Amino acid sequence: MRIAVIGTGGVARTLAGALARKGHDVVLGSRDPQAALARDDVNPQTGTTLAGWSQANPSVRIVPNANAVAHGDTVWNATSGPTSVATLHDAGVADLDGTILLDLTNPIVRSDAAVTLDPIGTDSNGERIQRAFPGVRVVKALNTVTAAVMVDPASLAGGDHTLPICGNDADAKREVSGWLAEWFGWRDVLDIGDLSAARAQEAYLLFWLRLMQTAGGSLVSTKVVR
Numbered sequence: 001m002r003i004a005v006i007g008t009g010g011v012a013r014t015l016a017g018a019l020a021r022k023g024h025d026v027v028l029g030s031r032d033p034q035a036a037l038a039r040d041d042v043n044p045q046t047g048t049t050l051a052g053w054s055q056a057n058p059s060v061r062i063v064p065n066a067n068a069v070a071h072g073d074t075v076w077n078a079t080s081g082p083t084s085v086a087t088l089h090d091a092g093v094a095d096l097d098g099t100i101l102l103d104l105t106n107p108i109v110r111s112d113a114a115v116t117l118d119p120i121g122t123d124s125n126g127e128r129i130q131r132a133f134p135g136v137r138v139v140k141a142l143n144t145v146t147a148a149v150m151v152d153p154a155s156l157a158g159g160d161h162t163l164p165i166c167g168n169d170a171d172a173k174r175e176v177s178g179w180l181a182e183w184f185g186w187r188d189v190l191d192i193g194d195l196s197a198a199r200a201q202e203a204y205l206l207f208w209l210r211l212m213q214t215a216g217g218s219l220v221s222t223k224v225v226r
């Protein structure tokens with residue numbers, strides 16, 4: 001499948017690398033590929049610069065966001081949450097019709113006092129994206145675990161955990177659930193409803209941060225027992 005992963009951070013790289021190893025035709029979208037490749041910061045999740053990661057993953061092309069969106073049968077949004085709508089708008093997502101957009105963002109706002117989310121409670125980034133781009137079918141998933149767990153749930157964080165998923169389109173949710181099971185090995189994907197459930201799914205980040213602090217690391221997750 002042709003998959004466009006928008007963003008070049010740790011999440012985008014982790015997903016793109018795993019998808020490419022599964023044989024998919026994956027592109028990474030960047031606002032400015034040359035500038036991103038020239039940056040010398042080492043991403044803690046991949047342990048490399050983007051240029052180093054690119055050398056190790058030569059089948060994944062890094063292209064301007066608009067080219068990535070045009071390439072993908074599906075678009076995966078791994079951009080910084082508060083800026084997602086603007087970035088996706090510049091990438092031409094408004095022109096898509098029926099494409100599944102998998103949104104895995106958290107709209108994190110950091111200050112000296114605390115980490116919080118904006119929006120929170122009465123709206124969500126998933127819903128903002130759906131309102132801005134009514135032609136795409138937004139599915140929210142993967143935002144509740146760290147990048148490594150997204151692509152290897154069976155081996156990490158205890159191996160038996162639940163991944164919530166939500167969205168307004170039942171067929172799109174079924175399709176994404178199938179991808180996550182087949183490509184990454186997710187065994188317990190729990191549909192928690194329409195896209196308004198993204199409010200809860202994003203707010204979970206605040207609980208997850210506490211779990212991470214308590215557990216002493218990011219390889220922590222939850223199981224819904226029912």
Ligand SMILES: NC(=O)c1ccc[n+]([C@@H]2O[C@H](COP(=O)([O-])OP(=O)(O)OC[C@H]3O[C@@H](n4cnc5c(N)ncnc54)[C@H](OP(=O)(O)O)[C@@H]3O)[C@@H](O)[C@H]2O)c1
Nearest residue numbers: 007008009010011030031078079080081083105106146147
């Ligand atoms: N880190 C995790 O394990 C984790 C887990 C669950 C969910 N998430 C969510 O997944 C998303 C990606 O996470 P990440 O850690 O990979 O984030 P990140 O390092 O902050 O990367 C975000 C990417 O977004 C792109 N971007 C587009 N417009 C931007 C703007 N105006 N300002 C800054 N960056 C912009 C940048 O790529 P270009 O500069 O190349 O355009 C950047 O590489 C976030 O929403 C995060 O909350 C992360």
